[in-house]
Amino acid sequence: MTVISTHQQHVLPTYGRFPIILERGQGTRVWDDAGRSYLDFCTGIAVCSLGHCHPRLVEAICGQAGRLLHVSNLYHTTLQGELAEEINNHAICLPGKVFFSNSGAEANDGLIKSARRFGHRRTQADGSPRYEVITFQASFHGRTLGAMSATGQAKIQEGFDPLLPGFRYLPFNDIEALEAGIRPETAAILLEPIQGEGGVHPATPAFLRAVAALCRKHDLLLLLDEVQTGFGRCGELMAWRVLAPELQPDGVSWAKGMGGGVPIGAFWLSDRAVDADGTALSSLMGPGSHGSTYGGNPLVCAAALAVLREIRERDLCANVRRQELRIRKLIESWKLPVIREVRGMGLLLGVAIDPALVAVEDGKTPALTISGKLLEAGLLAPPAGPHAIRLLPPLNVSDAEVDEALAILRRVLSA
Ligand SMILES: *Cc1c(COP(=O)(O)O)cnc(C)c1O
Helix, strand or coil: CHHHHHHHHHCCCCCCCCCCCEEEEEECEEEECCCCEEEECCHHHHCCCCCECCHHHHHHHHHHHCCCCCCCCCCCCHHHHHHHHHHHHHHHCCCEEEEEECCHHHHHHHHHHHHHHHHHHCCCCCCCCCCEEEEEECCCCCCCHHHHHHCECHHHHCCCCCCCCCEEEECCCCHHHHHHHCCCCEEEEEECCEECCCCCEECCHHHHHHHHHHHHHHCCEEEEECCCCCCCCCCCCCCHHHHCCCCCCCEEEECHHHHECECCEEEEEECCECCCCCCEHHHHCCCCCCCCCCCCCHHHHHHHHHHHHHHHHCCHHHHHHHHHHHHHHHHHHHCCCCEEEEEEECCEEEEEECHHHCCCCCCCCHHHHHHHHHHHCCEECCECCCCEEEECCCCCCCHHHHHHHHHHHHHHHHC
């Protein structure tokens, strides 16, 4: 209890926290201060891609900490170049360049700044800059002033206005609304291939293709927020490749799973020409245009390299796809009326609950109530919106661990 009261006394109460104190992790399991173990299908919200204390990641971090932890971006380091090369050659596989941030919100801020730069270069007919970024209802792009303003959820923005101007939120997966919603000042469209925090809602392939076509038609940047979906989580290194593999985004943001637990994010900009002179989009963010003191330091780059190479060399995407099928099949076989559907892709899955069949605890949503029951039964699985439970195991989760977690889920949902 003292840990919780110390929190209450000294830590800003911005999070609704479950009443457990986690002390140790190994693989897909974590242990609390009483020595009780939990299967971790939360993984720090899709962060610990390799599970806890993976030997390759531990070795990369410990080794690098003893060599060189941090230097300024005024200088070059081998690791930052190698990580950008790994991302370009193996993950995004399109010509472009990477900027390293420390979080997903910062990565999205970088994309928003890039869209503004682009709008200054490719102006409206009267020469005034374009600046607007279209995003979508129920999206989530982060908590900084910029990323929060891009987020299409009133509850995230409540009490923080005036927001950063230049965003409009259109209905997700609605092609007609998007066609009608583009204005002279629009410079970019930003979307998640799967809305994660919004309740695990995938974009339809038709919608993604329509977004791409409209971007081409109206000279807009196509920006993908792969902060939660990226680097194997959805069964391919990039989630858009599952939905519409031919897509060529202009910008992409990442964080969460790319560092396996160290704070790192990144955004990427395409090298494609944006005007008749052949100006590369990536060149619009030139020297002095953006920066981060910590961004891409040797410690986090060593960690992210270990994570991304492990995912690629062990083909963890294949395990992700296999486990998705196993999970879907098992859950379907239960035929539980309380489960409406399983949404999502790969190991970013949302189990949608029929709220009418859940006895909610006071002040809690159905999803939060069930999340709490799962925790008591030994399974960490976070809510996604008010009516869905997210399953986010590590990408290397085993058959036995999936079976064990689903047995808990079945027991709790049957009760
Ligand atoms: C988590 C998340 C963010 C914000 O990332 P932080 O690292 O918390 O700033 C942005 N976009 C999406 C899609 C996310 O899931």
